[in-house]
Amino acid sequence: MMDEPIRPKEELFVTVSEASRILGVSKRTIHNWLERGTLKFWKTPGGHVRIPETSVNALLEDRHRQMELQERQSACSILIVEDDPIVIDYYETSMNHWNLPIRLNIAENGFQGLIQLVKERPDLIVTDLRMQGMDGFELIRNLQMRDDLKDIRIVVISVLQPHEIQEKGGLPAGIPVFGKPPPLEQIRKIVMEILRSRNRRMLRFSGTE
Known part of the structure; x- marks a missing residue:
């Protein structure tokens, strides 16, 4: 009553x-x-x-x-770490036309990237290697030292050749490396994999799968 x-x-x-x-x-x-x-x-x-x-x-x-x-929970959070404004604009313009549930955050070097990570843990990091301040190598090393961050998917976009990357210490196994301009179709496929994986987890959690 x-x-x-x-x-x-x-x-x-x-x-x-x-x-x-x-x-x-x-x-x-x-x-x-x-x-x-x-x-x-x-x-x-x-x-x-x-x-x-x-x-x-x-x-x-x-x-x-x-x-x-x-x-926010269902969207794919992408952190772009890149210091070239032209490339940043290329990412933003292209990705915003994907018609996918994504959120983009931009950092101009590895240090800014780590600050962004404190604000929001991304599902995918797309990073350059050669940047002023903290470069992509150091950013990735920092991520690998953190148990709560080392499983974040990383894609490297760089003009460096494989031997140049090795001379600078190399990268962890399993991180794909692409040249510039960024291969957006390849990145889009990775985003789709992340979204499909998340949807499967949500279905299992809800008991509807």
């Missing part, structure tokens, strides 16, 4: 039908939320339910935050 809170003064209210339309749910769902206290309400002398707009807006904002969180 729903309680009937006293109507506050100077506040705007909506009906159950209006709340249903604003929140995009059925009237039954609205009544369930009223029963559970998810939405505040009061009743008119005639017995009609009135819901404060502030309560509806607060729930709407909460639902939007939850949707944004779900979108």
Whole structure:
């Protein structure tokens, strides 16, 4: 049985039908939320339910935050570590036309890349090797020393030849190395693999696979 809170003064209210339309749910769902206290309400002398707009807006904002969180969790986070603005623009312009759920973060050297890693752990790092400050070699060495980061997928894009890479200490096994311009179709395939793997994990977790 729903309680009937006293109507506050100077506040705007909506009906159950209006709340249903604003929140995009059925009237039954609205009544369930009223029963559970998810939405505040009061009743008119005639017995009609009135819901404060502030309560509806607060729930709407909460639902939007939850949707944004779900979108962030399902998207592939890509960290681009590159100091050439032309190449950065090439990445951004091309990847934003992939029509895939991705988030791009940009760092201009390895040090900035490590700072970005603190803010958000990426699913994929696409890095140059030769950069001012901390270069790609040192960035990758730092990642390999961290148990919580060494499993991040890395793609190297560099003009350095294989013997030049070896002269600078080489790279861990399993890291693909491509020349410039970046082979975006190859990178896109890796992103698709990450997204498919994530979808399979989500299906197993939900028990629908």
